[in-house]
Amino acid sequence: MTSLTNPEKDRYNLTAPEVFANPYPTYRRILQQEPVYWNDFLGGWYLMRYQDVASAMQDKRISAKRAPISKLSQLEQQNVFPLLESLSKWMLFCDPPEHTRLRTLFNKAFTPNIIGSMAPSIHSLVDQLIDSIYERGNIDIIHDLAYPIPAIVIAQMLGANSEDYEQFKKWSSDLAKFFGLFRMDTEILTNAKKSLLEMKQYFQFILAQRRCQSQDDLISSLIFAQEKENSLSDEEILSNCVFLTFAGHETTTNLIANGLLALLANPSQMQKLKNDPSLITTAVEEFLRYDSPVQRQARITLTDLEINGQQIRTGQRLFLVIGAANRDPEQFFNPDKLDITRSQNPHLAFGKGTHFCLGASLARLEAQIAINTIVQRLPNLRLDTDQIEWYENPSLRGMKSMPVAFNF
Numbered sequence: 001m002t003s004l005t006n007p008e009k010d011r012y013n014l015t016a017p018e019v020f021a022n023p024y025p026t027y028r029r030i031l032q033q034e035p036v037y038w039n040d041f042l043g044g045w046y047l048m049r050y051q052d053v054a055s056a057m058q059d060k061r062i063s064a065k066r067a068p069i070s071k072l073s074q075l076e077q078q079n080v081f082p083l084l085e086s087l088s089k090w091m092l093f094c095d096p097p098e099h100t101r102l103r104t105l106f107n108k109a110f111t112p113n114i115i116g117s118m119a120p121s122i123h124s125l126v127d128q129l130i131d132s133i134y135e136r137g138n139i140d141i142i143h144d145l146a147y148p149i150p151a152i153v154i155a156q157m158l159g160a161n162s163e164d165y166e167q168f169k170k171w172s173s174d175l176a177k178f179f180g181l182f183r184m185d186t187e188i189l190t191n192a193k194k195s196l197l198e199m200k201q202y203f204q205f206i207l208a209q210r211r212c213q214s215q216d217d218l219i220s221s222l223i224f225a226q227e228k229e230n231s232l233s234d235e236e237i238l239s240n241c242v243f244l245t246f247a248g249h250e251t252t253t254n255l256i257a258n259g260l261l262a263l264l265a266n267p268s269q270m271q272k273l274k275n276d277p278s279l280i281t282t283a284v285e286e287f288l289r290y291d292s293p294v295q296r297q298a299r300i301t302l303t304d305l306e307i308n309g310q311q312i313r314t315g316q317r318l319f320l321v322i323g324a325a326n327r328d329p330e331q332f333f334n335p336d337k338l339d340i341t342r343s344q345n346p347h348l349a350f351g352k353g354t355h356f357c358l359g360a361s362l363a364r365l366e367a368q369i370a371i372n373t374i375v376q377r378l379p380n381l382r383l384d385t386d387q388i389e390w391y392e393n394p395s396l397r398g399m400k401s402m403p404v405a406f407n408f
């Protein structure tokens with residue numbers, strides 16, 4: 001493993017294990033000292049203020065079309081070309097007009113009616129999973145509940161076999177490691193390429209099946225749109241199915257688990273929710289703000305511009321630090337306090353503007369049902385470790401496991 005640049009240039013130590021464990025004190029320090037700062041080690045400008053992050057998300061001079069990782073040598077670029085080529089088709093990495101065309105087609109699967117109609121099946125999935133662990137008394141929230149719930153839901157939505165969800169785990173975690181890469185690691189690059197190609201092959205097979213026999217799923221509706229409007233290539237369908245599989249569960253797993261962790265650390269808030277389950281709507285918004293599953297998103301500038309007194313040059317990378325913006329005291333009253341009844345909560349956990357999360361209402365629904373059912377059905381829920389291990393990933397905030405105990 002060779003480092004991209006000199007690690008000493010990361011003067012706030014953003015990649016230290018203790019900062020991954022709890023980044024918020026460091027974010028606050030940067031926000032107070034230099035809210036727009038150049039991090040040479042990580043190769044970009046860090047934007048920490050709520051207003052700067054929200055404005056950058058909506059600024060047409062700032063593009064989403066960035067390479068997911070900077071500073072690859074030519075040889076490394078050649079090696080991962082199929083990966084980069086496929087990622088360039090993800091709507092997340094496109095600007096209008098390509099973005100608008102893709103988003104419009106996929107939007108049709110995420111209307112409020114469609115998402116709302118999924119509630120009964122999500123309820124029964126959560127109940128079934130809890131039934132299967134009910135007698136045990138000790139479980140890993142991530143492995144037993146927070147991972148399978150969104151993974152099975154997105155598999156079913158796309159038209160994949162829900163029993164294959166375990167396979168998605170390996171593929172997605174290889175991609176997650178790639179997106180969290182902050183120093184060159186050939187093994188991570190190679191695994192990400194291999195997993196992405198395997199995922200595409202998997203969806204290619206379903207695509208071929210659905211062409212022969214259409215079903216009531218997203219892939220069939222994309223084939224229909226492709227035939228009708230002739231504006232979507234197979235490559236775009238496959239790449240965005242891979243993206244939805246990844247985006248559809250990595251983040252939601254972490255919302256469910258980080259939310260439960262926040263409740264366990266704040267027993268009075270836990271009690272409030274137990275007493276009044278209707279608080280779950282504002283509670284999930286608060287979990288999204290308080291410990292955001294997506295901590296930062298990258299962008300690239302299309303022109304020279306100034307942000308908060310700093311001169312940014314064309315082609316420079318920006319990191320919009322959602323996790324810091326959501327704790328900015330200029331925007332949120334008492335930002336380090338978990339308040340599940342918080343009413344003014346315009347957090348940026350799902351982004352803002354053109355790339356606002358397509359799956360936000362699905363993620364909200366899954367987390368509301370999962371967290372409320374877990375809290376109501378598992379009595380005396382408590383953490384069963386004093387050593388939580390966090391992934392060392394600057395983009396996606398999640399625990400490796402979350403052992404809990406409960407009893408009757």
Ligand code: HEM
Binds near residue numbers: 297350356357359
């Ligand atoms: C807690 C769960 C989730 C969080 C925190 C989250 C967060 C985000 C964020 C921050 C963005 C904007 C990225 C940017 O501006 O660059 C985004 C985009 C997106 N998300 Fe999510 N997401 C979640 C769940 C989901 C789910 C369940 C799906 C789909 C089933 C999904 C699909 C997407 C898609 C397709 C985009 C790209 C939208 C576009 O480029 O127009 N997400 N998400």
